[in-house]
Amino acid sequence: xxxxxxxxxxxxxxxxxxxxxxxxxxxxxxxxxxxxxxxxxxxxxxxxxxxxxxxxxxxxxxxxxxxxxxxxxxxxxxxxxxxxxxxxxxxxxxxxxxxxxxxxxxxxxxxxxxxxxxxxxxxxxxxxxxxxxxxxxxxxxxxxxxxxxxxxxxxxxxxxxxxxxxxxxxxxxxxxxxxxxxxxxxxxxxxxxxxxxxxxxxxxxxxx
Amino acid sequence: xxxxxxxxxxxxxxxxxxxxxxxxxxxxxxxxxxxxxxxxxxxxxxxxxxxxxxxxxxxxxxxxxxxxxxxxxxxxxxxxxxxxxxxxxxxxxxxxxxxxxxxxxxxxxxxxxxxxxxxxxxxxxxxxxxxxxxxxxxxxxxxxxxxxxxxxxxxxxxxxxxxxxxxxxxxxxxxxxxxxxxxxxxxxxxxxxxxxxxxxxxxxxxxxxxxxxxxxxxxxxxxxxxxxxxxxxx
Numbered sequence: 001x002x003x004x005x006x007x008x009x010x011x012x013x014x015x016x017x018x019x020x021x022x023x024x025x026x027x028x029x030x031x032x033x034x035x036x037x038x039x040x041x042x043x044x045x046x047x048x049x050x051x052x053x054x055x056x057x058x059x060x061x062x063x064x065x066x067x068x069x070x071x072x073x074x075x076x077x078x079x080x081x082x083x084x085x086x087x088x089x090x091x092x093x094x095x096x097x098x099x100x101x102x103x104x105x106x107x108x109x110x111x112x113x114x115x116x117x118x119x120x121x122x123x124x125x126x127x128x129x130x131x132x133x134x135x136x137x138x139x140x141x142x143x144x145x146x147x148x149x150x151x152x153x154x155x156x157x158x159x160x161x162x163x164x165x166x167x168x169x170x171x172x173x174x175x176x177x178x179x180x181x182x183x184x185x186x187x188x189x190x191x192x193x194x195x196x197x198x199x200x201x202x203x204x205x206x207x208x
Numbered sequence: 209x210x211x212x213x214x215x216x217x218x219x220x221x222x223x224x225x226x227x228x229x230x231x232x233x234x235x236x237x238x239x240x241x242x243x244x245x246x247x248x249x250x251x252x253x254x255x256x257x258x259x260x261x262x263x264x265x266x267x268x269x270x271x272x273x274x275x276x277x278x279x280x281x282x283x284x285x286x287x288x289x290x291x292x293x294x295x296x297x298x299x300x301x302x303x304x305x306x307x308x309x310x311x312x313x314x315x316x317x318x319x320x321x322x323x324x325x326x327x328x329x330x331x332x333x334x335x336x337x338x339x340x341x342x343x344x345x346x347x348x349x350x351x352x353x354x355x356x357x358x359x360x361x362x363x364x365x366x367x368x369x370x371x372x373x374x375x376x377x378x379x380x381x382x383x384x385x386x387x388x389x390x391x392x393x394x395x396x397x398x399x400x401x402x403x404x405x406x407x408x409x410x411x412x413x414x415x416x417x418x419x420x421x422x423x424x425x426x427x428x429x430x431x432x433x434x435x436x437x438x439x440x441x442x
Contacts, residue, residue: 046309047235048382058436063238063429064366064380070236070289071435081378083385083413084235084261085317088310092330111333122306123288125336130310133330164333 002144002173003190010035011188012100012141012171021050023091023131025101026069028141032100042078044096046127048087051079068127088127092134099135101128103142103167105157108204110167110179112140113159125162132163144172144201151203153177153184174198183207211372211422212401216247219395219421223360224253227280231316231358231391232260232270233384236289237432239376240269243397243425244362249276259283259316259356259390261309261383263293268430277301283356285309289432308336311353313386319355320389320418328353361391364427365414368398369407372416381413388418395421 003011005028013035016022023044024032033043043052045067052067053074061072090096105113112132115125132138145151153170169187170177175198176188183205189198199206213219230248234240245264248256249272256279263282264271273279274292281303287293296302307315308330318326327350331337341352363384366377374396376384388394401424 045379047238048379055435055437057439061431061434061436062378063431064378066236066238066379066431066433070238070432072431072433073435075378081376081381083376083381084309084313084383085386088313092310092314092328121288121294124284124286124306125308126286127309129308129334129336130330133328133332134310161334 001192004173006031007190008141008171008173011176012139013037015098015100015139015169016041020097021095023096023099023135025099025128027102029100029102044087044090045073046087046091046131048082048084049075049079051076053079088130091127091130094134094136096135098137098139099131100139100141101131103140103152105152105154105159106140106142106167106170107154107157108179108183109156110165111157112138112162112167113157115162116160118160128162132166137168138166139169139171140167141171144174144198151201153201154203155205174201180207211416211420212370213421213423216243216397216423216425217250219423220244220247220251223393223395224248224251226253227255228253228359229257229259231356231361231387232258233361233363233382233387234269235261235379235382237265237269237430239364239380239382239384240264241362241364241397242269242427243423244395245270245272248278248362249273252278254278255280257281257283259312259358259387261285261312263287263290265289265432266292274302281305283307283312285312306336311336313383315353315356316383316386316390319357320386320391323355325352325354327351356390358391359393361388361394363388363394363396365396365398367400367402367407368396368419368422369402369404369416371404372396372419372422373407373412374398374414374416374419375407375411376413385414388414393420394418395423397423397425399427400424
C-alpha cells in the first residue's frame with residue numbers, strides 16, 4: 001500500500017532534526033507538525049513569526065495573529081515577531097534549515113513547479129520562490145502521479161517553474177528519492193511498494 | 209512639526225494625485241490600513257499603482273478600491289482571494305506585476321534605504337527573471353531587482369507616540385515597516401496614540417523619522433481564515 005497523507009507527513013517529519021528552524025507549506029506539509037514528537041523544532045511563518053503554535057481554541061482567535069495561509073494561530077513561549085523584509089532575509093540568507101513544500105511537478109534536475117498552471121486562474125507565487133531559492137534544504141511532499149495516473153516526477157517540468165535546481169529530496173506516496181547528479185536516486189520505498197512500481201510511476205531518470 | 213491629524217481624510221489632504229504610486233502595509237487582511245484605504249476611496253483619486261502583498265478581499269481592504277476602479281496596477285505576490293480582482297485582470301482593466309513575496313518586501317526596504325537595486329537568487333530561471341539583468345557571484349546566478357520608492361505609504365500600527373514612533377502587534381507588523389520606509393511621505397494609522405515619552409525607546413519597532421502623519425481610530429480587523437481547534441482536543 002502506498003503511503004497516505006499522514007504517512008507521508010510522518011516520513012517527512014523524520015527529516016527534521018533537533019534544533020532546526022523549519023518552514024512548512026500549505027497542505028500535507030502542514031501535517032508534518034503533528035509528527036515531530038519530542039524534537040525541538042521551531043516553525044517559521046513567512047509573514048513574520050518564528051515559533052508558530054497550534055490553532056487557537058474557539059473564542060481565542062486574534063486577528064493580529066495569523067500564519068502565511070491567513071489562518072488564525074497562536075504563539076509559544078519562544079515566539080518572535082518581525083517584519084516581512086526581515087522574514088525573507090532569514091529565508092534568503094539560508095538561516096532556515098529546511099522547507100517542506102507541496103509540488104505540482106518536480107524533475108530530475110531538481111526543478112520545481114508549484115505556483116501556476118497556464119490558462120487557469122493565477123493567484124501568485126507568494127513566498128514560494130523565495131523559500132526554494134533560500135532555505136538550506138528543500139523537501140517536496142507530493143503524490144507521485146496525478147489523478148490520470150501520469151507521473152508528476154518528470155525528466156523536465158512542463159509547468160512554469162518556482163525554482164530551478166532547488167529540490168533536494170522528494171517524499172511521495174510511493175517512496176523517497178534524492179536529486180543527485182544525473183537523475184534521482186531511490187532512498188526508500190513506501191511499505192508494500194516495489195521498486196518496479198516506483199520506477200513505472202516515475203518519468204525521471206533513476207540512477208543507482 | 210505636528211504629526212497627529214484628526215482623521216484619515218485630513219491626514220491625506222494635499223498628498224493625493226491621480227496616477228501616483230502608493231505602498232500599502234498588511235498581509236491578507238492582517239495589519240492593513242483600513243481607515244486610510246476608506247479615505248482613498250472617498251477621495252476619488254484614480255489610476256493608482258499600488259505595491260501591496262495582497263489586494264484585500266471583495267468589498268474590504270484594498271478590494272474597496274477595486275470596486276470603484278481606482279487602481280490601474282497592482283504589484284503583489286498573491287491575489288487569490290478576490291473575485292473582482294480576477295474579473296478586472298482577465299478583462300484587461302487592471303495591470304498586475306507579480307513579485308515574489310520576499311522580493312517585494314526587499315524592494316520596499318531597499319527603496320527606503322537609498323538602494324536603487326539589489327541582486328537576489330529568488331526567481332532565477334523562472335518567469336520572474338525575464339528581462340532582468342543576471343549576474344554571477346561566486347558561481348551562482350542572481351537577478352537584479354529594483355528598489356521601490358512610492359509617492360505615498362499607508363501603514364497600520366498598534367501604538368504610536370505623538371512623534372510617530374511606532375509599535376506593531378504580533379503578525380500585524382508584516383509589510384508595514386518596509387512599506388513605511390519606501391514612501392516619500394508616510395501616513396500611519398494606529399489603534400492608540402500615547403503621550404510622547406510613554407513608549408520604551410528600546411521597544412520602538414519603527415522610528416518616527418519614517419512617519420510624517422498620524423491618525424488614531426477604531427479598526428474592524430476582519431479575520432480572513434478563522435481556524436480553531438475544539439477545547440475537547442486539548
